[in-house]
Amino acid sequence: MIQSFVLSEIAEEELAELSQYSNGDPEMEKAQAEARRDRRRTKITQEMFETEKTYLNHLELVNKHFDFPLRFNCLIPEDVHSNIFSNIEQIMEVNKTLLEYMEHTTIGEAFKYLAPFLKLYSSYANNHENAINLLQEWRQKSSGFHEFIQNQEEKADMMGLKINALLITPVQRVPRYKLLLEDLLENTSTDHHDYEELKEAVQKVSDIATHINNHIKQHENFQKMLSIQKCFDKSAPKLLTPGREFIKEGILKKISKRGGKPHDRMFFLFSDILLYGKPRLLDSTNNSYTCCCVLPLKHCQLETVFGGSKRGAQENTEAGGMFKITCKDESLLLFSNDPEEMKSWTNELDSAIRKLSNNRSTLRKPSSNKAPMRGRSLWKLRRQEKQKDQQLHLENDFVLPPVVAQKTESEEEDSFLQMTMGDIGNATVEFDSFCRLGGNDKAHADTDSKRYGSGTGHEDFTRTSLSGKQHLTRHPLERFSERGKTLKKRCQNALESAQTRINETKSYCNIQ
Structure with a gap:
């Protein structure tokens, strides 16, 4: 740290001296630019070391005051503890090694070696929202747990930090690595001894950051489709299909072919199907629906009637917008009072249809190859899916093997x-x-x-x-006596071990 400060001071002095004598000399201006880059590089390096030490200290605070004590004081169930803290202990060990490598080698070499281990952040980031929700739920549910969290947050070495702020730091760390390394590479000359390693490290960390972002998006997409599936009764087909992505949802007015008043319907657009439903009559909250129809986008055609920007369509921003979807023998005439909402729907539908058409060879899902389904055909599909699930369940049932003489x-x-x-x-x-x-x-x-x-x-x-x-x-x-003694000894050892850990935890947490 002192060395970095001295280098920074020297760079500033050199830059000040060079600026006095440059007088438009190209060589002097080049030297000034190099001095600025060295100064910037020194600053970034110093920031990386300081932020890494601070980050590691935050992880150790989580482990010391929350993660480790809660494993043994029985304030929350074991599965709740696992969900709240996830794999933060493994992440801490990786970052300890990373800091050690940074101190004994170059930054580029350290990140090049440890970048693959940063994938541990994916599962932590996926679980973070669930962890915070569980934390809040149990603080309301258990007064003992709430009091414990408050007492730990008031410890002197916590410096006013709260557990919520500490738990989010791993989610923010990898994107921060990416920005710092890119900035460091930009201010490193090509003849620098760490340039090649740093360049490779930037690529690896960027790939990891992209991987984590994609993993988070996939997880969010799964959770969204799961929540939509729960909104429908048994009339809806299975929505959780590999390769399917959620795109858009919203209420549109469906105009009946028979005329009369248009009806509000809830539409859900996915990467390969368009599904809509009507609110269930017995549900006062309007959060559950009965599936009316499923349209495979593979066979859909979109036509703007008015209100859109499509060529040949009439503009009528005051009256909203209307568009038509044709899918084989099925057609829907849909209307929205908001022209922007109508435009958003037509753009998303058109994009999804085009993308599906271009990638048809990789998205041949059963639901995408069928004709529009409503009523009886939806019930038939649902029954087939249920039978298929039951068959898979039977095939995967565990069958006990024959008894052999050797026993565990x-x-x-x-x-x-x-x-x-x-x-x-x-x-x-x-x-x-x-x-x-x-x-x-x-x-x-x-x-x-x-x-x-x-x-x-x-x-x-x-x-x-x-x-x-x-x-x-x-x-x-x-062998009755021998087995009895062995079992008794094992039970005694287990009880002694458990009592030892309980005493250690009580002593550590100041529990009487």
């Missing part, structure tokens, strides 16, 4: 507990309900004999067939 440690404990709960003299366990024993029975029996011994007075495990059922007949007094 947990299975050994289960066997021990079964013996103690049953008849201590001769515990019999039926296993035909969850095992498949067929042609390999003999092989299993041979394996059992090899493991537990045979011809030594009695076998630990013997199979007998009673009424077509397979049984395991145990003589549980064998």
